[in-house]
Amino acid sequence: MIPRHEGSVQTHDTLIVGAGFTGIGAAIxxxxxxxxxVIILERSDRVGGTWRDNTYPGVACDIPSLLYSFSFVxxxxxxxxxxxxxxxxxxxxxxxxxxxxxRRIRFGVDVNGLHFDADEGTWTVKTRGGKRFNARSVVxxxxxLPDHGWxxxxxxDTYQGHRIHSARWDHDYDFNGKRVAVxxxxxxxxxxxxxxxxxxxxxxxxQRTPGWVMPRLDIGTPAAAKALFAKVPVAQExxxxxxxxxxxxxxxxxxxxxxxxGLVAQLGKAHLRLQxxxxxxxxxxxxxxxxxxxxxxxxxxxYPALQRDNCKLIDWPIATMSPAGIRTSDGVEHHLDCVVFAxxxxxxxxxxxxxxxxxxxxxxxxxxxxxxxxxxxxxxxxYPNLFFMTGPNSGPGHNSLLVxxxxxxxxxxxxxxxxxxxxxxxxxxRREIQQRYNERLQKRLTRTTWMSGCTSWYLxxxxxxxxxxxxxxxxxxxxxxxxxxxxxxxxxxxAHLCAVTTSA
Numbered sequence: 420m421i422p423r424h425e426g427s428v429q430t431h432d433t434l435i436v437g438a439g440f441t442g443i444g445a446a447i448x449x450x451x452x453x454x455x456x457v458i459i460l461e462r463s464d465r466v467g468g469t470w471r472d473n474t475y476p477g478v479a480c481d482i483p484s485l486l487y488s489f490s491f492v493x494x495x496x497x498x499x500x501x502x503x504x505x506x507x508x509x510x511x512x513x514x515x516x517x518x519x520x521x522r523r524i525r526f527g528v529d530v531n532g533l534h535f536d537a538d539e540g541t542w543t544v545k546t547r548g549g550k551r552f553n554a555r556s557v558v559x560x561x562x563x564l565p566d567h568g569w570x571x572x573x574x575x576d577t578y579q580g581h582r583i584h585s586a587r588w589d590h591d592y593d594f595n596g597k598r599v600a601v602x603x604x605x606x607x608x609x610x611x612x613x614x615x616x617x618x619x620x621x622x623x624x625x626q627r628t629p630g631w632v633m634p635r636l637d638i639g640t641p642a643a644a645k646a647l648f649a650k651v652p653v654a655q656e657x658x659x660x661x662x663x664x665x666x667x668x669x670x671x672x673x674x675x676x677x678x679x680x681g682l683v684a685q686l687g688k689a690h691l692r693l694q695x696x697x698x699x700x701x702x703x704x705x706x707x708x709x710x711x712x713x714x715x716x717x718x719x720x721x722y723p724a725l726q727r728d729n730c731k732l733i734d735w736p737i738a739t740m741s742p743a744g745i746r747t748s749d750g751v752e753h754h755l756d757c758v759v760f761a762x763x764x765x766x767x768x769x770x771x772x773x774x775x776x777x778x779x780x781x782x783x784x785x786x787x788x789x790x791x792x793x794x795x796x797x798x799x800x801x802y803p804n805l806f807f808m809t810g811p812n813s814g815p816g817h818n819s820l821l822v823x824x825x826x827x828x829x830x831x832x833x834x835x836x837x838x839x840x841x842x843x844x845x846x847x848x849r850r851e852i853q854q855r856y857n858e859r860l861q862k863r864l865t866r867t868t869w870m871s872g873c874t875s876w877y878l879x880x881x882x883x884x885x886x887x888x889x890x891x892x893x894x895x896x897x898x899x900x901x902x903x904x905x906x907x908x909x910x911x912x913x914a915h916l917c918a919v920t921t922s923a
Contacts, residue, residue, distance in 0.1 A: 429552075429553065432554070434457075434557050437559070437808075438459050439469060439471075440470070441808040442808075444825070447514070453836070454839065459523050461524055461526050462527070463527075464526050466512055466515050473585065474505070474588050475611050476615065479501050479502060479610060481501065481635065482666075483500050486663060487821055493648070495648030499640060501637045530771075531545055531773045532545035532773050532776075533771075535845075537779075540803075540845045570762040573738070574739040578742060579743070581758070582757070583757065583760065585611060594619040594757070598623075598754065600755045600758045601624045601761055604629065609721040612730070616729055619729065620729060621730070623730075623732075626733065627734075631706050632690065632718055633717055634717075634718075635717040635718055635719050663819075666819065672710065674817060676709055680868065683710040683711075690722075691705065695726065704722070704732070709868050709871045709872075733753070735747035743755070775805070777805075787885075790884075792853065793857075794857075795898055797899075800853045804846060804847075808827055812885060812886065818892040823892060823896075826899030827899060830902055837904065842911065846910075870884060
């Protein structure tokens with residue numbers, strides 16, 4: 420398609436924000452569908468997203484490699500059943516090279532605002548460097564967890580030792596002979612702690628809430644299996660499908676509270692009893708919430724690491740940080756050389772961390788302040804031609820996120836090609852369609868484990884669930900295959916704007 424220019428700014432067919440797994444997948448699917456005028460804006464100098472940013476010791480995926488990858492780009496050479504982060508990052512870089520996407524990426528471009536012009540049917544994308552980009556459609560593929568966050572701990576800035584966040588690891592710091600604290604016991608911490616106890620003189624793990632930990636059966640991929648997958652791709656697809664359906668079945672235990680949920684709890688406690696012999700430590704590590712309510716943790720070496728002579732679990736609440744270390748509510752001051760914060764991210768449950776302005780000057784952050792809502796997690800009324808990847812209520816609690824992303828990609832490609840092929844000024848989901856969809860969604864969510872009483876990053880402060888999808892992956896994919904133009908207000912580029920009415 421011939422690029423258009425408005426003044427001195429080129430108007431692209433599609434602009435993608437973010438060059439992680441999702442953004443690269445969007446570029447692949449769009450170009451395969453014949454949308455050639457696609458560019459990707461990436462704030463870093465490399466691709467990879469979360470797998471570029473998270474380089475802490477032990478970083479790996481907790482979904483099997485054959486399932487945590489795109490079905491439309493087979494990789495027969497995964498080294499292990501659960502790939503380390505560096506291998507996933509290299510895979511993403513390989514995708515960029517194989518599909519000749521590097522020429523489409525603008526590195527070092529940090530988006531800080533989006534504004535829709537209804538008269539022109541274009542989005543203006545503003546950046547911190549002052550440069551602007553125009554596009555007929557925008558795909559937001561930066562994800563809900565692009566920014567790490569420091570915890571709100573009293574005295575944080577008074578600490579005079581070394582601080583490291585799991586999402587921005589300091590590889591120059593030498594842990595040998597050091598007394599180290601790890602704050603947090605979530606998905607990152609259970610990978611970091613076993614590595615640190617091998618290096619540091621002593622490690623103290625500060626736990627607020629114990630999680631459900633299940634064994635991770637991580638083994639190397641035999642050379643024969645790699646050779647078979649390379650020569651017979653259908654063999655790899657069969658294994659992938661087996662993994663998919665195995666994970667899909669766990670929804671009956673993790674998404675809803677059923678008799679199988681109790682079985683998962685028993686398995687988790689059996690894993691704990693098998694690996695932890697001390698009764699008091701087992702009591703400290705036993706969760707008091709329903710399995711699935713928070714993210715399940717996968718590790719076979721976390722419990723053994725906690726029992727090493729140079730490791731201790733601390734479950735007294737942190738009262739304050741001090742210049743020397745951490746003071747807990749029992750009055751003990753823990754002197755530390757380094758504190759590792761495995762405390763997660765600044766979760767953007769109210770939209771991107773920059774202003775998004777839609778039709779009539781409406782603000783996405785204002786409309787989502789009480790909880791994000793979208794249609795099929797992809798479109799929001801009043802923000803035409805804007806497509807969210809991993810948007811509201813698209814999170815899985817039991818299966819691979821990339822399975823859900825593939826559904827979003829296919830849906831988005833159909834919508835964008837409709838805009839281009841029909842020469843539409845814009846495509847805006849109808850307000851009543853979005854409202855009915857979310858009313859049904861929130862009603863279904865009330866019956867899930869995520870709403871059973873625990874506190875997690877899935878929920879807003881007033882316990883609105885804007886993150887998770889209350890069903891099977893197969894249900895989610897089925898709805899994403901059903902693209903209905905009647906669900907949208909479609910405005911031709913040559914139509915007079917005043918003749919079109921959209922619901923406020």
